[in-house]
Amino acid sequence: MAKYLLLKHYRGAPAAVNDVPMDQWTPEEISAHVQYMNDFAARLEKTGEFVDGQALAPEGSWVRYDGEGRPPVTDGPFAETKDLIAGWMVIDVDSHERAVELAGELSAAPGAGGKPIHEWLEVRPFLTAAPNVTECH
Amino acid sequence: MNEALLRSLTPSVLTILVRRGADFAAAEDAVQDALVEAVRVWPADPPRDAKGWLVTVAWRKFLDSARSDASRRRREDLAGEEPAPGPTPAADDTLQLYFLCAHPSLTPSSAVALTLRAVGGLTTRQIAQAYLVPEATMAQRISRAKRTVSGIRFDQPGDVATVLRVLYLVFNEGYSGDVDLAAEAIRLTRQLAAAIDHPEVAGLLALMLLHHARRASRTAPDGSLVSLAEQDRGRWDTASIAEGIGILQAALARDRLGEFQAQAAIAALHADAPTAGETDWVQIVEWYDELARLTDSPVVRLNRAVAVGEADGPRAGLAALAELDDSLPRHAAVAAYLHERDGDLVTAARLYAQAAEKASNLAERDYLTRQAARLNARTRH
Numbered sequence: 001m002a003k004y005l006l007l008k009h010y011r012g013a014p015a016a017v018n019d020v021p022m023d024q025w026t027p028e029e030i031s032a033h034v035q036y037m038n039d040f041a042a043r044l045e046k047t048g049e050f051v052d053g054q055a056l057a058p059e060g061s062w063v064r065y066d067g068e069g070r071p072p073v074t075d076g077p078f079a080e081t082k083d084l085i086a087g088w089m090v091i092d093v094d095s096h097e098r099a100v101e102l103a104g105e106l107s108a109a110p111g112a113g114g115k116p117i118h119e120w121l122e123v124r125p126f127l128t129a130a131p132n133v134t135e136c137h
Numbered sequence: 138m139n140e141a142l143l144r145s146l147t148p149s150v151l152t153i154l155v156r157r158g159a160d161f162a163a164a165e166d167a168v169q170d171a172l173v174e175a176v177r178v179w180p181a182d183p184p185r186d187a188k189g190w191l192v193t194v195a196w197r198k199f200l201d202s203a204r205s206d207a208s209r210r211r212r213e214d215l216a217g218e219e220p221a222p223g224p225t226p227a228a229d230d231t232l233q234l235y236f237l238c239a240h241p242s243l244t245p246s247s248a249v250a251l252t253l254r255a256v257g258g259l260t261t262r263q264i265a266q267a268y269l270v271p272e273a274t275m276a277q278r279i280s281r282a283k284r285t286v287s288g289i290r291f292d293q294p295g296d297v298a299t300v301l302r303v304l305y306l307v308f309n310e311g312y313s314g315d316v317d318l319a320a321e322a323i324r325l326t327r328q329l330a331a332a333i334d335h336p337e338v339a340g341l342l343a344l345m346l347l348h349h350a351r352r353a354s355r356t357a358p359d360g361s362l363v364s365l366a367e368q369d370r371g372r373w374d375t376a377s378i379a380e381g382i383g384i385l386q387a388a389l390a391r392d393r394l395g396e397f398q399a400q401a402a403i404a405a406l407h408a409d410a411p412t413a414g415e416t417d418w419v420q421i422v423e424w425y426d427e428l429a430r431l432t433d434s435p436v437v438r439l440n441r442a443v444a445v446g447e448a449d450g451p452r453a454g455l456a457a458l459a460e461l462d463d464s465l466p467r468h469a470a471v472a473a474y475l476h477e478r479d480g481d482l483v484t485a486a487r488l489y490a491q492a493a494e495k496a497s498n499l500a501e502r503d504y505l506t507r508q509a510a511r512l513n514a515r516t517r518h
Contacts, residue, residue, distance in 0.1 A: 007193055021490075023493070023510050023513055027514070029510075036358070055502075110308065
């Protein structure tokens with residue numbers, strides 16, 4: 001089993017095929033989209049492949065250490081930030097092929113006009129725990 | 138086996154152990170162990186005296202752990218006595234337990250966790266699931282909380298207001314897993330109301346009952362939020378509403394108004410209206426005025442602007458809103474609503490989309506996006 005992160009971007013991903021902001025869809029199209037996402041997660045729970053899924057608010061800030069005894073420095077949010085994560089799903093699957101297959105299904109979620117969004121999702125493998133068998137065969 | 142009965146006995150069993158000289162943290166662990174044992178044993182062999190059984194088993198668990206503890210002296214002091222199950226502790230004892238678990242030295246999340254375990258009798262796993270954190274994390278949070286309150290005398294007087302804030306948090310936040318936190322908050326508040334005669338405890342209980350009564354109608358079958366005006370009022374739980382209103386009226390009659398009674402009064406006015414159009418908005422505005430005097434909260438003023446918009450028209454609502462800081466959470470959502478009522482659909486749609494970006498939960502974000510989409514679809518035609 002290997003864990004993969006499926007990342008959805010507000011910004012920073014290549015443009016989707018059906019690239020229309022959600023507030024320009026009809027309410028029924030939004031319902032259909034939400035239903036598709038919920039069904040997708042429920043199906044992965046049934047197959048034993050779902051680990052976690054979360055959505056993020058679009059606005060955050062940058063924070064860094066500023067030295068002993070000083071409060072952290074905060075900055076942002078930066079409107080020009082190129083990459084903005086919208087949310088993720090973590091899956092635990094048997095192969096990279098399976099991860100790609102599932103990301104493809106997720107990207108097919110319906111959008112404007114009830115047609116698939118064809119949105120680009122980023123698929124990132126987790127680094128695993130060190131194996132116990134370390135000798136070369 | 139009756140889990141509700143088992144859990145309702147938790148506070149009195151725990152306070153009996155503490156009265157007998159067990160320190161709070163160890164007693165609390167022992168009661169948890171006894172609850173687990175009860176779940177295992179009772180189905181096949183139910184005891185005649187449930188509470189007596191729990192006290193005996195919890196006390197034995199406590200002595201076992203004291204025995205294996207390094208603190209020998211303490212063990213010898215206590216192991217000698219093996220008292221019979223004591224008398225029912227006074228309601229006072231239950232109250233003390235609430236105070237301790239909501240002690241001001243605890244952070245809100247710690248107070249919530251400790252209250253759910255020590256007063257509510259929930260397991261660490263159930264609490265962890267309800268707040269979506271790993272069980273080990275929740276176990277640490279609870280044991281740190283117990284250490285924090287370990288120096289506090291059990292009979293020290295506490296402040297009801299801190300307890301009410303904790304119970305309100307339990308009612309209002311958390312995820313619906315195995316445990317229904319809203320129902321649990323109502324149970325704990327009801328139990329508190331039996332232990333102390335206080336109009337704000339009654340006010341909070343009424344508030345919870347009145348909101349809980351609307352729960353079935355608050356979400357559509359697809360999980361999306363349904364606004365108060367659009368809810369199917371036939372699905373409201375009339376028994377819960379009647380109980381809430383009765384409790385509220387008795388509390389208000391005592392003339393010691395507080396913020397929970399005022400909030401419950403607003404909820405009661407909504408519950409009283411057979412249709413959204415028949416809502417008594419003038420009275421609701423008056424209650425918001427009271428609430429603003431009691432709390433001076435900008436969130437209250439924001440909600441008041443909505444009520445003013447209904448009572449005196451959207452322009453009046455927008456004027457009330459103009460006096461408030463537009464960085465307030467939900468400011469854009471309220472502005473969008475009032476602009477829509479005023480007929481300015483384009484502005485309303487833009488504000489709804491902006492509000493969706495600021496939403497703090499997914500259901501609300503979807504709701505606001507849908508509102509923007511609905512108006513955008515109308516203005517396109």
